[in-house]
Amino acid sequence: MNNGTDKWDWGAVSDFMPHFWDGVLVTLQVLALGSLISFGVGLLWALAFRAPTRFIRWPVGIITEFIRNTPLLVQLFFLFFVLPEWDIQFSAETTGILAIGLHYSTYTAQVYRAGIDAVPVGQWEAAKALSLSYPRTWTAVILPQAIRRVIPALGNYVIAMLKDTPLLASIGVLELLQRSRLEAAQTFQYTEALTVVGVAFILIAYPSSLLLRALERRLVR
């Protein structure tokens, strides 16, 4: 085993690999649940943007702008430290998933909004002419057309979310970055573990973005 000042040590890489795969699992779990929250909550925001009364539209607009324009890291600490003060106890991972999901819901809300705005006015008028109810207009006419178009854009935010999962290391969630830090703290070899994690992100993110571009060509028009 080499000491930490040596250039590169493949032994350290193979020592790290079991922890690496555990980290991948946690990262993907956070990503999957965070995405689900962001898709769901984002849709609620987007519907609220179109609410018939300004007493819903304005507060929702202000809240989402605030969340979107402040750092996820500070929001994460806010949830992690403040929720327990209010006697709401969550595990670090749950807090992280909530923070990421909520933060990105304000982005997906804009995506949904753009998709909804792109549905031709004639569709609304046709729904009205057929005297469809308000909920039915949304679920049967507007959303199916809107969501189909925005899937690639939502996918982009899933990739962005993936790249933000390392922030959860700051509250001690055992995702990829935290695993590499623990490994480094044990072996004093920062180089290998951290490089492996950095490369892993590129290896996941780049093919996914290629996949999305292909999907975009199929889905849009």
Place this chain on the structure above:
Amino acid sequence: MTAGLWEHWVLPGIWITIQLTLYSAALATVVAFGIGIARTHHLRVVRFFAGFYTEVFRGTSSLVLMFWIFFVLPQLAGWALVPMWAAVLALGLSYGAYGAEIVRGALNAVAPAQREAGVALSFTPWQRMRLILLPQAVPEMIPPFSNLLIELLKGTALVSLLGIGDVSFAAYLVRLATTESAEIYSITLVIYFVIAFLLTRGMRVLERKAKAGIGQKPEPGVGILRRLNLRKTTEKPSNVIVGGGGS
């Protein structure tokens, strides 16, 4: 929270956050134009390397990159950067990659006839870029750059994890000192929001000036939040989004 905490930690923290944002934005702008222009180069090799750069730096997480520059680079290279500059380097390089996509997009959006006119007038490629393409493309870049600048501002919060005393780090210290989280973290969020608001106002002025220079008017803000609107909604349903969630 006492005045002492405010004066010794939070105010200097705000100043460091602003400095980080401005320096990283300057570096990111240089990188964005360099790489963005290289991606429209006629040599395939140049385009390939510029594309490789953007994919690598857009593909990796900026926090991981920051840790890498902070902990690994000193071991591999044998020298270390001052923490502040390591952070500026990490932020500038990764957000520059996002910016390069904006530059490339805006350059490609200039009408092809403009470039052809330059060729017909036997301008050199550099003259075409400087005198024809950039003056028309730059005003189009400003709104997406404005969004990216806010992402960058949000990204600067990451440096607190490296122990740099920005406003997030100050919040952490104040929390330890007062054992009170809700107040300081609410204040911190508001501080970031105010800085973001001021930055977008500045960019809006810049956009108006740049568009006036080529005889256009900026689009008015849309919707209920016109007064508070920090970002133009740049998303189109089919748009592959540039930028998007740095942090």
